[in-house]
Amino acid sequence: MTLSSGRQNLDPRNVNRRRGKSPWKIVAITVASLGFAGLLAVSGYLFYLYASLPLVDRLADYKPPIVTQVFGDDGSLVGEFYLxxxxxxxxxxxxxxxxxxxxxxxxxxxxxxxxxxxxxxxxxxxxxxxxxxxxxxxxxxxxxxxxxxxxxxxxxxxxxxxxxxxxxxxxxxxxxxxxxxxxxxxxxxxxxxxxxxxxxxxxxxxxxxxxxxxxxxxxxxxxxxxxxxxxxxxxxxxxxxxxxxxxxxxxxxxxxxxxxxxxxxTPIVISSMKKVNSEQSAYFLEHIRIKLEETYGMDRLYKEGLKVYTTMSAEMQKGAYDAVVNGLKNVDKRQGFRGEVKHLAETEVDGFCRKIEDGVDTASLKQGSSYQGVVTAVNSAKGEIAIRVGDRTGTITQKNMSWAGKVQLVNSWSTPEGKGKSLSLGSVVFVSVLTPDINKQGAVLALDQEPQAQAAVVALDPRTGAVKAMVGGYDFRRSQFNRAVQAKRNPGSAFKPIIYAAALDKGLTAATTFDDSPVEYESGGEKAWKPKNYDNIYRGMVTMREALTDSINVVSVRILEQIGVDAAIEYAKKLGITSPLAANLTLALGSSSVTPLELTSAYGVFASGGYRTTPYVITKVEDSDGSILEEAAPPVIPVFSNQSTVTLTNDDLTVGAGNVSAGPAVVPVIAPETAFIITNLMESVVTSGTGRRARALGRPVAGKTGTTNDMKDAWFVGYVPQLVAGVWVGYDQEKSLGAGGSGGQAAAPIWTEFMQRAVAGMPAKSFPQPADITFATINPRTGLLAKEGSPGAIQECFTAGTEPTLYDGELETPASDENNSDSGGLPDWVRAGRLPERSDNR
Incomplete structure (x- = not known):
């Protein structure tokens, strides 16, 4: 009995009954506890979510980031800034x-x-x-x-x-x-x-x-x-x-x-609203963007929908871009074909082309545009190759790759042997589109090459300083460095007109003669400096006109020596040159670096008749509600065709900074007679000198070429009365442009192509002649007056009172007191048209 009773007490069910708790109650309590904990967790999470929710109220005043629009000088849309x-x-x-x-x-x-x-x-x-x-x-x-x-x-x-x-x-x-x-x-x-x-x-x-x-x-x-x-x-x-x-x-x-x-x-016609291609105007727009960001900040620029009115001419900008692309390709092709960009295995072609396809966002390949393509078939017998560009195809015939010389075509996927002269299946090359691939039926292509050299073009209205076009390089996507305003390069002979203009203001004339013969100067080192002429030809006695027309280096150095280096530097500063200038005779040959905008603006002083204008790009800025934030009234240059010589004071030479109400500054800095004569001299550079390519404009043009040592820099700066433009060509890392790399061969064609388009709608005008300009018949060999009918005699222009007084063959004796003459304070030897002989032959 005792044992039996003990066993009953050990039965778990009896224990639970004594405690009053069943297993189901335990489960229920557990579930309830977990549920309560989960409810607390969910409630807490919901409370957290509600607390972290943004306010809906701000949607009532919906103001998303909107486009800042940029307009050209005719009101057309030329660019946009946006997030x-x-x-x-x-x-x-x-x-x-x-x-x-x-x-x-x-x-x-x-x-x-x-x-x-x-x-x-x-x-x-x-x-x-x-x-x-x-x-x-x-x-x-x-x-x-x-x-x-x-x-x-x-x-x-x-x-x-x-x-x-x-x-x-x-x-x-x-x-x-x-x-x-x-x-x-x-x-x-x-x-x-x-x-x-x-x-x-x-x-x-x-x-x-x-x-x-x-x-x-x-x-x-x-x-x-x-x-x-x-x-x-x-x-x-x-x-x-x-x-x-x-x-x-x-x-x-x-x-x-x-x-x-x-x-x-209904047919679907794919089209985009017409505006200047961002690729064509990228450098100009970036120049504007920097100015806007400095003034208004990033948030306002990119989010508040400003309307920015600029000086850009859409047509000129496109012309400048096309001229740079075409000109650089011509310079590059003269250096020869460099071969394939890279080589693909057959299995890599599809992937490469898919990436290209993503970048071709038009219905067909654009005529005149350049793309990367892959050689997918070779017909050696015909000398043709098939090219795939993304999902498009085209053909290059032998004729359309003739510029590259003899190129070996290999019908194999192996890497071609011999760098630069072989193409095979899988070769990646640049191609330009001659005829588009309408409905993907196949385009007519030409073998192309991406230039390694760079160029810059800047054009402005010399009467106002308004910049009409600006290109700072071949491809903004490849390099954002704006060479038009940021690159400082040696201008070479393109700097000479500044030296010659300074000489004219010092009393020399276009008929003043100098000895073009070898000369040397002590340089303070072991070796003397011997300036040489570009063509190594020495012509004897020549006038200033001849010296500038033929860009004679020795004479340019002699002129600078005569007027003084310090005087020439001060003169350049008057014209707007702000870059440091070398205080030695090499300045005559353009040894000091300047930007294309600086030099072009300085030429604008000559084109405007002696007035310096401040280059500017923005005329007005409005906010999204139309309120004017800033506005620059264009400056007005007085008519100078009937002016007498302008007497300038130090106050006249103060550079005006310009402001919102007054606009860019206009400052008279040189006499209109000096501006006219130097312009007339540079007309000779175009008609019969180093700038002959510019004659293609078929109207009065003044300009000057520039080529530095080893052809590292090529320049052409020139103008008509309504427009001045400057072109620079060179490599970022200085090296020779090679064959055809002079200013006349590399830069002048770009300038001419641009100007032909830029002035197409402008009337042809002669440069205005001030009242105090006179002409006289002279002998260019002596610079003296020539009698009527004298062989070789020419008409030369002078500021009234500075023309020669002696006829050719008459005895000339320099006055003992050069400053004591009765002819306007000018030395007799200047009025006669010649410099006195120098015993040291300099």
């Missing part, structure tokens, strides 16, 4: 059918739900469950706005939960049209386009209110996958998506079936 390329349009300017197209495609229950489409969520969940993958989303337009405007794009449960809460809040605060206004201006639609207005411009070259139903449906099909359905890159896919949108519009009752069918049959 997101967006132009905001009010909802009442957006066609109702376009709104309905987006609603039908993206959120058919938009006008019925309160932010969340529960029926759509259930439908999407069922489809995803059946397919066992995410096949369909259920985000409403309101949710998409919440995500893009208030949340990050991360994919997580918390973000979706926040999105749902914010969507319901938005529906309580904003009207349906308010939400659509934000959505249609905010959404990304591919091609760098944010919002329906910019998308309409990008794909169809229209404002949004000009779109037809076919175009509206195509835009509404983009949000799902903008790049995949781009009508530029994949028109076939875009049309499939267009058909889906039109079907949805019919189902929702927004259009009839007949209207949808008509839209489907």
């Amino acid at each position: 997101e390329r967006r132009i905001v349009v009010p909802v009442d300017k957006i066609p109702r059918k376009l709104i309905q197209a987006f609603v039908a495609a993206e959120d058919s229950n938009f006008y019925q739900h309160k932010g969340l489409d529960y029926l759509g969520i259930a439908r999407a969940a069922m489809k995803n469950l059946i397919s066992l993958r995410k096949k369909e989303g259920a985000s409403t337009i309101t949710q998409q706005v919440a995500k893009s405007m208030l949340l990050t794009p991360e994919k997580s449960f918390s973000r979706k939960f926040k999105e749902a809460i914010l969507a319901t809040r938005m529906e309580k605060m904003l009207s349906k049209d308010d939400i659509l206004y934000i959505y249609l201006n905010q959404i990304y639609l591919g091609g760098g386009s944010y919002g329906v207005q910019v998308a309409a411009e990008t794909y169809f070259g229209k404002n949004v209110e000009q779109l037809n139903l076919a175009e509206m449906a195509m835009l509404a099909g983009l949000p799902k996958a903008p790049n995949s359905y781009s009508p530029i890159k994949h028109l076939d896919r875009a049309k499939e998506r267009q058909a889906y949108v039109l079907e949805r519009m019919v189902r929702e009752g927004y259009v009839t079936q007949a209207e949808a069918d008509h839209a489907l049959a």
Whole structure:
């Protein structure tokens, strides 16, 4: 009994009964505890989510980053600055059918739900469950706005939960049209386009209110996958998506079936609104951007939609860009073909071409443009090669690669032997498009080569200082260094006109003669300096006109020696040269570095008749509401054709900084007579000297070439009365330009091509002649007056009172007191037209 009783006491069920707790109660308590803890956790998490939600209130004052637009001198759009390329349009300017197209495609229950489409969520969940993958989303337009405007794009449960809460809040605060206004201006639609207005411009070259139903449906099909359905890159896919949108519009009752069918049959014309290609104007726009950022800051520049009016001429800018590209290619091709860019194995071609395809965002390869392509077939018998550019194809005939000389064509995928003279299957080369590949039928191509040398062009109106065109290099994407304003290079003989003008103001004349014979100067070292003429020819006695026309180095040095280095430096500063200048005789040969803008602006003083203008690029800036933030009134240069010699004081030489109200400064710095005579001398450089290529303009032109030692720098700066332009060509890392690298061969053709286009619409004008200019017949061998009928006699121009007084053959004796004459204070030997003989033969 005792044993039995003990066993009953050890039964667990009896123990539990005594404690009054069953296993089910324990489970229930545990579950309840866990549930309570979970509820606390969820509540805490929800509290955290609610606390971290952004305010919806700021959507009521929707102000997204919008495009700052840049306009040229004729009011045309020439460029833009933006973080997101967006132009905001009010909802009442957006066609109702376009709104309905987006609603039908993206959120058919938009006008019925309160932010969340529960029926759509259930439908999407069922489809995803059946397919066992995410096949369909259920985000409403309101949710998409919440995500893009208030949340990050991360994919997580918390973000979706926040999105749902914010969507319901938005529906309580904003009207349906308010939400659509934000959505249609905010959404990304591919091609760098944010919002329906910019998308309409990008794909169809229209404002949004000009779109037809076919175009509206195509835009509404983009949000799902903008790049995949781009009508530029994949028109076939875009049309499939267009058909889906039109079907949805019919189902929702927004259009009839007949209207949808008509839209489907409407041809799609891909076009973009006309503006200066950013590639062509990149250096000019970057120069402007830097100035705007310094004045207004990055936020205002990129987010507040400023309107910037500039001095740029769109046509001149395009002409300058084309001239640089063509000129550099010609310079480069004279150095020979460098061979393939790289070599691909057969298995690498498709991947390489896909990358190229992504960069070709037009319906066909553009005529005149350059691309990288791969050799995919070789016909050695005909001397032809087939080229693949992305998903396009083309052919290069033997004729269109003749500039490269004898190129061996190898029908093999092996790397060609012999660098530079062989091409085989897989060779990557540059090609230019002669005839586009219409409908991908194959283009006619030419073998091309990307230049290694660089160039700069800057052109301005000498009467105002307005910069009309600026190119700072071959390719802005390759190098953002703006050589037009940042590169300081030796100008060589292009600096000589400044020395000659200073000499004219010192009392010398165009008829003053100098001895062009070898000379040497002590340099303070072991070896004397012996300036040499470019052609190593020495001509004996020559006038200043002849010396500048033929760019004679020895005479230029003698002139600088005569007037003094310090005087020449001060004179250059008057003309606007701010770079440090070497205080020695090498200055006569352009040994001191200047920027192309500096030198071109200095020439502008000659072109304007003696007035220095401050180069400027911005005429007006407005905010998005149209309020003027700054405005520069263009300066006005007085008419000088009937002026007497201008007497200048130190006050006249003060550089005006310019301001918002007064505009750029205009300062008279040299006499108009001096400006006219130096211009007349540089006309001779063009008509019969080193700048003969510029004669192609067929109108009065003044200019000067410049070539430095070993042809490291090539220059041409020249002007007509209405426009002055400067061109520099060279390598960034200084080295010889090689054959054809002189200023007349490398820079002058670029200048001429640009100016032919730039002045095409301008009347041909002669340079205005001041009243105090006179002409006299002289003997160019002596610089003295020549009798009528004398062989070789020429007409020379002088400031009245400085012309020679002696006739050729008459005895000339320098006065003992050169400053004591009765002829305007000029020495007799100057009035006679010659310098006195020097015993040291310098």
